[in-house]
Structures are given as structure tokens and as C-alpha cells.
Amino acid sequence: MTNLSQFSKVHLVGIGGCSMSGLAQLFLHKGYHVQGSDAKRTPFVDSLEKQGIQVFIGHDASNVGKSDLLVYSAAIPEDNCERVYAREQNILQLERKDALGAISQTYKNVIGISGCHGKTTITSMLALINEYSKLNSTIHIGGFVDFLGGGVKIGSHDTFITEACEFVESFLSLCPDIIVLNNIDDDHLNYFKDIEHIVSAFEKFVNLLPENGLLIANTDDFRVKKIFDAHKGNKISFGLNNADFYPAKIVYNEMGYTEFNLINNGVDLGRITLNIIGEYNMMNSIAASVCALQLGAKFENIALALHDFALARRRFEYYGTKQGAKVFHDYAHHPGEIKAVLGGAKKYPHNKMYVVFQCNSYSRAKTLFTKDVNCFNDADIVLVPDIFPGREKDDGTVHAKDMIEAINNSGVTAHYLAEFSDINDYLTKVLLPNDIVITLGSGDVFEKTRNLID
Numbered sequence: 001m002t003n004l005s006q007f008s009k010v011h012l013v014g015i016g017g018c019s020m021s022g023l024a025q026l027f028l029h030k031g032y033h034v035q036g037s038d039a040k041r042t043p044f045v046d047s048l049e050k051q052g053i054q055v056f057i058g059h060d061a062s063n064v065g066k067s068d069l070l071v072y073s074a075a076i077p078e079d080n081c082e083r084v085y086a087r088e089q090n091i092l093q094l095e096r097k098d099a100l101g102a103i104s105q106t107y108k109n110v111i112g113i114s115g116c117h118g119k120t121t122i123t124s125m126l127a128l129i130n131e132y133s134k135l136n137s138t139i140h141i142g143g144f145v146d147f148l149g150g151g152v153k154i155g156s157h158d159t160f161i162t163e164a165c166e167f168v169e170s171f172l173s174l175c176p177d178i179i180v181l182n183n184i185d186d187d188h189l190n191y192f193k194d195i196e197h198i199v200s201a202f203e204k205f206v207n208l209l210p211e212n213g214l215l216i217a218n219t220d221d222f223r224v225k226k227i228f229d230a231h232k233g234n235k236i237s238f239g240l241n242n243a244d245f246y247p248a249k250i251v252y253n254e255m256g257y258t259e260f261n262l263i264n265n266g267v268d269l270g271r272i273t274l275n276i277i278g279e280y281n282m283m284n285s286i287a288a289s290v291c292a293l294q295l296g297a298k299f300e301n302i303a304l305a306l307h308d309f310a311l312a313r314r315r316f317e318y319y320g321t322k323q324g325a326k327v328f329h330d331y332a333h334h335p336g337e338i339k340a341v342l343g344g345a346k347k348y349p350h351n352k353m354y355v356v357f358q359c360n361s362y363s364r365a366k367t368l369f370t371k372d373v374n375c376f377n378d379a380d381i382v383l384v385p386d387i388f389p390g391r392e393k394d395d396g397t398v399h400a401k402d403m404i405e406a407i408n409n410s411g412v413t414a415h416y417l418a419e420f421s422d423i424n425d426y427l428t429k430v431l432l433p434n435d436i437v438i439t440l441g442s443g444d445v446f447e448k449t450r451n452l453i454d
Helices: 018-029 045-050 081-088 096-104 119-133 167-173 195-206 222-230 279-294 299-308 335-346 362-368 400-409 420-430 445-449
Strands: 009-013 033-038 054-057 069-072 092-095 109-114 138-145 150-153 159-163 178-181 214-218 234-238 245-252 257-264 267-277 317-322 325-330 353-357 381-384 413-416 436-440
Touching: 009 018, 009 081, 018 033, 018 045, 018 096, 018 138, 018 150, 045 054, 069 081, 069 096, 081 092, 092 096, 096 159, 096 167, 109 119, 109 195, 109 279, 119 138, 119 150, 119 159, 119 279, 119 299, 167 195, 178 195, 178 222, 178 279, 195 222, 214 222, 214 279, 234 245, 234 279, 245 279, 257 279, 267 279, 267 299, 279 299, 279 335, 325 335, 325 445, 335 353, 335 436, 353 420, 362 400, 381 400, 381 420, 400 413, 436 445
Parallel strands: 009 033, 009 069, 033 054, 069 092, 109 159, 109 178, 138 159, 178 214, 214 234, 325 436, 353 381, 353 436, 381 413
Antiparallel strands: 138 150, 245 257, 257 267, 317 325
């Protein structure tokens, strides 16, 4: 692990991203001179500049200046001019995950929120509980949270709460004292060989816990339960049934929002009322509650924070209306996430549900959306544009039309509409008041969604 004490001036390439902008603020809080660059302005840049962090728009070797450490995001290639300059000047370079791991070493207590789905929501819930309970923890989130004005909360207490991402096994750079393990699914198959490889990564992560560490796990997930059962250290389970913490007297109100009593080994701790949809968010709130209780939060503050909690941006986010129909967007891009979001949306008052899904990679389309596609079963109509390439190149082996065929074979009506302008034209013809439109995807779908609303 890199010792950060030897550096004083840090340059972050890709600083405008959510995680990188949060990392920049962590470095600033630790007393480093911080600067960075990005290809374009993002919503995070203004906040960084207000804190005195210089941000260059556009990449240029001269941006690096006299920095003695360069941190780059996974999206920045080796031939980036700033990285090339750093190599030539023998400036140490750290990938984002390694920098996050190194800076987490400067805290006494590290809590890693892990799982293939729900990390951002659980960590955001913990951030609001942290505020209401005055825990003063530092929190790093991989999404934009409105009440934080970004993705980081700098606290005075020596506790660090962060999303622990499984992609390229980046969470193995952390040294966690508490791990929340929410679920394990077949995601990121452009890196992982198969589901066994993914499970192995999570096993390695859990094995990082020290002897006095704590594993908090959702044992409804059978892969998580195997890891939980095998873990010899301190552990707490949560789930719908047969767990240390579980919900009781569950009620969905007329908006599809959840109310429930939180039970701990038969003891009723009290009632939690959420103002967000879905059973999956109920389980996310239980994960956050269990973790917060271990950090010393009182249940009444937890319940109040969860009642006031609004989802991070791009998590069933309301964008506006089109011809009287409400338009939402969600970051969901994996079948498990899509199924959960649409299952929750089914309880939201509506007539017809139109779903627009843009897959964010060719490898994900090929491995997850061309066979046995049943995650759209709660939709009335699914509209699929061309695949968003992301970091990949089209090798011609998969097309959005292959996804359409698989969705139609599942019994749900799906249409291929190459461009969002075509989708807009289609929706203009069919939408009625009280319908809902849900756009899904992790690419630039959220930007294109704004063009769909009136």
C-alpha cells in the first residue's frame, strides 16, 4: 500500500467524475494541494472550484505542473498526455481504487458498503443517518446526493464509510473494519470470467476483515449466505426471513412506498416509513439501519432520516411529464436491478408502463440481454435504441435487435427504435395521462431523457 505522507501536491485526471471529485475533496481535507483536469465541465466541477481546487477543462501535459502524485480514473488510458508526461517526469501514478485504498488507511475505522446492486443507495442512506445522528463520519459515495451537493461528506470523526466496488476487484485495495455485503450477481462480465470468479472476489474482500471486524450480510441472497455461513468472525445477518434483523408488518401505501417494523432477534425496534418505492429499497434501508446501529446511532434518528431520505440522482429520479405521463430515470443496467426497479414501479399509480432501456456495453448486451430475458416482465412496452458503446468497440457480434428478439420471446412487447428522436416520436403518438415512462441505463440515457419531457 502506498504511503501518502511522502506527497504534497496531487493532480487528478478525470476529476469531474463523481468518485474522483469526492476523492479530490478527501485529499484536500487531509492537507494536500489538490488540482485536476477533465475533458468537460460536470456538475461536480463548480463545487470543487468553490473549495479552491483548480480544475483544467481539457487534457494537456502542462496541467500536471509540479505535482508529485497523479491519480487517474479507470476511464483514462495510458496514452493520455498527462499520464505520459507523469511517466516521463517519474511522477508516481495511482489508479483511483488504489488512491482510495491508500487514503482510507489514514482513518481508524473503515466501513465498506459492497454488493453488485444497492451500494450507492445504502451509502447515501447512511450519509443522512450520519447527519441526523451527528456521527461526524466521512462518507464517500459513487453518486450525486442532493443534500450533500455531490458525493462526499467530510466529517471530523475518524470513521470512513465508502462504497466498495467489485469491478476489477477494486475493493481489495481497502482495509475494512466493517463490511456490508448486500448481494452478488453476474455483473461486469467484461472483467470477471464467470459468476464463480465474482464470488471469489467477494470472498477475498470479506477475508480482509481483521479478527475484531464485522460482516453485515443480506442472507436472502444464497451466494452471500454461503460466504456468511463460512465466515468465522463477528457477523450479523439481515433479510426477509431467518435473519438477525428482518422487517415485519410490511405495508405498501397508495404510492408504492414501504412501511415496516424493524425486528432484531424478536425485539421490535420500531417502525420505519420510507418515501421511496420497492422492496429492494426496504432491504437497502435495513442494511443502512443495521450498520448505523453498530456505529452508535439511535433508532429514532435512523427512522427519522430514512423517512426524509430521497434517492440519489439517477435512482428512480422524477424528470417531469410528457403529455400528462410522468417520466422517470434509473441507473439500472443489470437484469437484477431492472427487475427490482420495475417491480417497485409496478406499485406506483399508473395506467401503462413504457420502459426505455439503452444497454451500456456490447459485452453486457451479449452476456445478459440476449437469452432468458425476464427482467422486463412488469413493463407493458419496452423500447430499445442502439447500444451505448461505453469503453468498448462494436465487434459486430451483437446488436440491439438481438435484445429485442429475446425480450419479445419472454412475452413482453419490445420495439427497436435506433435513436432517441425515434423514441420521442413513438411516445408522442401513444402516451396518455397517467401512463409512466421509465428510462434505464448507465450511459448518457439520463441526458437524453430530458429531451423526452414537455
